[in-house]
Structures are given as structure tokens and as C-alpha cells.
Amino acid sequence: MRKSARPPQSSEITAPELYARRREFIKSGALFLGTSAALGSGLVSLSSMGSADPPVAPPPLPEPPKGAAKWQVSRRGRYPANEPQTSYEDITTYNNYYELGLSKSEPAALGFRIKPRPWTVQIKGEVARERTLDIDTLIGWFGLEERVYRMRCVEAWSMVIPWLGFPLADLLKKLEPTSRAKYVRFTTLFDPEQLPGQDSRVLKWPYVEGLRIDEAMNPLAFIALGLYGAPLPGQNGAPLRLVVPWKYGFKGGKSLVEIRLQETEPETTWSRAAPSEYGFYANVNPAVDHPRWSQASERRIGELARRKTLPFNGYGELVADLYRGMDLARYF
Amino acid sequence: MAKSKLNWLVPAVVTGSLVPFASIAWRAAHHRLGANPIATALNQVGLLALIFLLASLCCTPLKIALGWTWPPRVRRTLGLCAFFTALCHFTIYFALDQNFALASVWKDVIKRPFIAVGFAALVLLVPLALTSTKRSVARLGFARWQALHRLAYAIGILAVIHFYLRVKADHTQPILYGVVLAFGFALRLIASAKKSRDARLRAATRAAAR
Numbered sequence: 043m044r045k046s047a048r049p050p051q052s053s054e055i056t057a058p059e060l061y062a063r064r065r066e067f068i069k070s071g072a073l074f075l076g077t078s079a080a081l082g083s084g085l086v087s088l089s090s091m092g093s094a095d096p097p098v099a100p101p102p103l104p105e106p107p108k109g110a111a112k113w114q115v116s117r118r119g120r121y122p123a124n125e126p127q128t129s130y131e132d133i134t135t136y137n138n139y140y141e142l143g144l145s146k147s148e149p150a151a152l153g154f155r156i157k158p159r160p161w162t163v164q165i166k167g168e169v170a171r172e173r174t175l176d177i178d179t180l181i182g183w184f185g186l187e188e189r190v191y192r193m194r195c196v197e198a199w200s201m202v203i204p205w206l207g208f209p210l211a212d213l214l215k216k217l218e219p220t221s222r223a224k225y226v227r228f229t230t231l232f233d234p235e236q237l238p239g240q241d242s243r244v245l246k247w248p249y250v251e252g253l254r255i256d257e258a259m260n261p262l263a264f265i266a267l268g269l270y271g272a273p274l275p276g277q278n279g280a281p282l283r284l285v286v287p288w289k290y291g292f293k294g295g296k297s298l299v300e301i302r303l304q305e306t307e308p309e310t311t312w313s314r315a316a317p318s319e320y321g322f323y324a325n326v327n328p329a330v331d332h333p334r335w336s337q338a339s340e341r342r343i344g345e346l347a348r349r350k351t352l353p354f355n356g357y358g359e360l361v362a363d364l365y366r367g368m369d370l371a372r373y374f
Numbered sequence: 375m376a377k378s379k380l381n382w383l384v385p386a387v388v389t390g391s392l393v394p395f396a397s398i399a400w401r402a403a404h405h406r407l408g409a410n411p412i413a414t415a416l417n418q419v420g421l422l423a424l425i426f427l428l429a430s431l432c433c434t435p436l437k438i439a440l441g442w443t444w445p446p447r448v449r450r451t452l453g454l455c456a457f458f459t460a461l462c463h464f465t466i467y468f469a470l471d472q473n474f475a476l477a478s479v480w481k482d483v484i485k486r487p488f489i490a491v492g493f494a495a496l497v498l499l500v501p502l503a504l505t506s507t508k509r510s511v512a513r514l515g516f517a518r519w520q521a522l523h524r525l526a527y528a529i530g531i532l533a534v535i536h537f538y539l540r541v542k543a544d545h546t547q548p549i550l551y552g553v554v555l556a557f558g559f560a561l562r563l564i565a566s567a568k569k570s571r572d573a574r575l576r577a578a579t580r581a582a583a584r
Contacts, residue, residue: 078385082390083393085391088421136408334488335489339478
């Protein structure tokens with residue numbers, strides 16, 4: 043390399059006042075970078091509290107449980123929803139399951155905590171015989187069928203989910219309800235080891251839901267054990283849950299351990315927590331708003347435009363008769 | 375060197391305030407906002423607006439409590455950040471969530487306390503943002519300008535109520551923000567009580583000396 047003989051031009055010479063202030067300049071620069079980085083990351087973490095990001099990789103499809111001989115779909119496709127199905131990833135990463143966390147994404151991260159086998163369901167109350175049933179016995183009795191149902195959350199979003207399970211009516215008939223069985227009460231597992239959210243007291247645990255007996259006997263009411271052809275992941279209510287497609291999603295109790303038939307209307311978790319906002323019936327109804335937001339429309343997960351919400355979530359033809367003569371604004 | 379110029383402070387606050395927006399934009403582009411990206415963006419931008427608002431309301435209490443002089447220097451910047459973020463929050467609600475359905479948005483605003491309270495906070499922020507310049511202080515006179523900008527206290531309360539009403543069951547976060555706000559108000563009250571007591575004392579001593 044040859045040294046340049048040319049002397050530096052006067053314009054290239056650092057001004058003496060800048061030369062003198064170079065330390066200050068470097069210091070200010072460092073303070074600027076440090077402060078903006080600290081403030082920026084602080085703001086990002088504060089503002090995403092409670093709505094944390096979904097896990098980077100969607101959880102793997104769970105394996106069918108061992109010993110579940112009948113884990114095949116026996117009858118397919120009754121009551122299909124003629125709409126595109128929501129992706130497996132969205133169904134399994136956007137969940138309301140407060141026992142596994144209050145945000146939408148936490149349940150997917152903690153769903154593995156639920157041990158789906160061995161699992162039994164206690165049958166109690168107004169039945170021919172109170173007993174404890176093993177989940178695989180239930181699968182053996184009824185087999186599994188696929189039902190593609192719309193799911194409308196009370197928070198005004200919805201999905202289309204291919205469930206796998208059996209009609210609740212099949213189970214109830216087998217249990218031989220007595221004449222005093224007017225209501226069915228569904229209880230979720232209480233075990234803070236598997237459901238760590240039960241350490242927090244945001245709701246009264248265990249979660250309890252209920253149906254009137256004629257609602258429960260309606261062919262649409264369903265016990266789901268799987269979705270997309272595989273066993274339910276924990277966050278979706280493993281190993282078995284209630285699905286009542288004409289009602290808001292919170293009616294579908296998850297991870298059920300007890301089904302009790304009884305004469306009186308059960309006190310249900312959300313209507314106990316906020317009786318003015320969540321009723322016992324909770325039928326999807328665009329004409330009856332939630333006190334804090336409209337129920338007239340909904341966002342279908344995966345779509346940008348809003349959809350109009352349909353009475354009884356579009357299942358009116360099959361269920362509206364159950365409520366003949368009832369004031370649905372009063373019994374919301 | 376003894377007297378710090380802090381000329382890096384406001385640019386640093388502005389830059390740092392843009393980071394969460396960049397983060398949301400990046401996550402939106404990479405499908406990292408979850409199954410309901412509009413709701414996630416709406417909630418995070420809304421919470422961000424509340425954070426800016428409370429941060430701007432904490433500047434004076436910090437000065438009172440710790441004697442720091444730098445927080446008041448970023449107060450206007452934080453207040454303007456709160457306004458633009460709140461505007462962004464409303465725009466996401468109006469454009470992306472409600473698809474510009476003016477009628478249904480207006481019905482929401484007048485019918486639902488939760489939305490009415492948030493909307494009121496946004497509307498009240500407008501005059502504060504418009505009069506945020508030094509020239510406005512001169513034009514209005516300091517006393518009137520200060521009286522107008524006390525609206526910020528009411529806006530802070532409205533914003534916390536809006537957040538509280540939005541939450542379904544777990545009220546921990548809105549209550550924490552409410553506590554921060556209340557703590558700031560308490561410090562201001564103590565300081566102003568002390569100031570008026572000192573003034574009275576001074577007046578009394580002057581009267582006694584006469």
C-alpha cells in the first residue's frame with residue numbers, strides 16, 4: 043500500500059469542539075442505545091402479559107392410547123357443517139381452559155400435564171345404578187363417530203371442529219335415568235397437579251356445567267374424546283369433554299370425572315361467577331347481547347371479515363323446539 | 375460535564391416506544407400472533423397505550439418522591455405516545471375488528487360502558503395532544519394550560535376502568551395498574567398539601583413580622 047501524499051483537506055479535519063466532545067458523544071450514544079433497548083424490551087414484555095405468544099412449534103399430534111381397541115371411527119359425518127374446518131394448530135393453540143392458564147396460549151403449553159389414562163367417570167344421582175365407568179369401557183360401548191360442529195365462544199369468536207366421540211344421549215339411555223332426573227350436571231377434574239390453574243381462585247373449582255335432561259338427550263349433544271381423528275390434547279379437554287354446539291363454548295365442560303343426574307338445576311361455574319353475564323342456558327343468540335359486547339357477529343378463527351352469528355349457532359332446526367314458549371332474553 | 379444535558383433522552387424514549395410496534399408488526403408478518411391475530415394486536419396495543427399513559431402520569435410523582443429531574447422531561451413524549459397508541463388501538467378495533475361497520479361501532483360506544491369509557495378516554499386525549507407544544511402553553515397561559523392538562527388524571531382513571539371491564543375473570547393486572555395510578559395521585563396530594571401548608575406558614579410568619 044502506498045501512502046497518500048495528499049494532505050487531508052480542511053473539510054476532513056474534525057472540528058476541535060467535536061474532537062473535545064468525542065467522549066461525551068460516545069457516552070450519549072451508549073446511553074441512548076441502552077435506554078431505548080431497555081425501554082423497548084420492557085414495553086414488549088409488559089404489553090404482551092396475559093396474551094403471550096403461541097408456542098413456536100405446534101404440539102405434535104398425540105398418539106392414540108394403548109389398549110383403546112375401538113379407536114376407529116365407526117360412523118362418519120352426521121350433521122356436517124358445510125364450512126372449512128379450522129386448522130388443527132389453531133384449535134389446539136387458542137383455548138380457554140382456565141385450569142391450564144388464563145391466556146389463550148398457556149393451555150397448549152401446559153396441556154401435557156393431564157394424564158388421560160387411567161381415567162374413570164363417576165355416574166351419580168338419579169340413575170338405575172350409581173357406578174364408576176372406565177373411559178375405555180365407554181369407547182367399547184359406543185364406538186366413536188366424527189361430528190363436524192361449529193363452536194361459538196361467548197367472546198364472539200368461532201371455529202369449525204371435527205370432533206370424535208359419541209352422542210350423550212346414548213350414554214344417558216344406557217344409565218337408565220329415573221323419573222326424577224330433570225338435569226345433568228358435569229364436573230371437571232379437580233387436581234392442581236394436573237390442572238395447575240386451580241391453585242388460583244379466579245373461578246370456583248372444580249368447573250361445573252349442566253344441561254336440562256331434554257337438552258342432554260338431544261342428538262346434537264355430544265361427548266368428545268378426540269379431534270381430527272386423534273385423542274383430545276389436554277388443552278382441548280382430554281380425555282373426554284362435553285360438546286353442545288348450539289350453546290356458547292363455556293357450556294362444554296372439559297376433562298370430565300363426574301356426570302350426575304338430578305332433580306334441580308345445577309349451579310354452574312360461570313353463572314355463579316357473573317350471573318348477569320352468563321346464564322344457565324347460554325344458547326347462542328345474536329339478539330341477546332353480552333352486557334359488555336355484542337353477540338350479533340363473530341370472528342371465525344382464520345378469517346378476516348366478521349360473520350353474522352346465527353340463532354342457536356345455526357342449529358335452530360334441531361333444537362329450537364326445546365325452548366318453545368321460553369323468553370330467551372330472560373333465560374339467556 | 376457536571377450538568378448533564380440528557381439530549382439523548384427524548385430520542386431514546388421515542389425509539390424505545392417504537393420497539394413494541396415493530397415487534398407486533400414482525401410477529402403479524404410471521405404468523406406469531408396466534409390463532410386470533412387481530413384480537414392479540416388489539417389487546418397488546420391497548421395495554422401499551424395504558425402503559426404510556428400511566429408512565430406519563432408517573433413522571434411528576436417520581437420527581438416528588440425521588441427528586442429526579444429527568445422524568446418531567448419525557449412526560450410530553452410519553453403523553454404523545456399514549457395518544458398515538460390509543461388512536462392505533464381504536465383504529466385496529468374500528469378497521470380490523472369491526473370491518474369499518476360504523477353503525478355497529480357507534481352502537482357499541484353508546485350502549486356498552488366498557489367501550490364508552492375507552493372511547494371517552496381517547497376523545498379526551500385529543501385536546502391534550504393538540505395543546506402539547508410550548509407555543510400552546512404560551513397561548514393559553516400556564517394556569518389555564520395546566521388546568522386543561524389535569525384532564526390526564528381523569529383519562530388515566532377511565533383507561534384503567536376500561537381495562538378492568540374488559541377482563542373476564544382475572545382482575546389482577548387492571549388492579550395493579552390502578553394501584554400504580556392511585557399511588558401517583560397520593561404522592562401528588564401529599565406534595566400539594568405540603569406546599570399549601572408551607573405557603574400558609576410563610577404568610578403567617580410574614581403577618582407576624584409586620
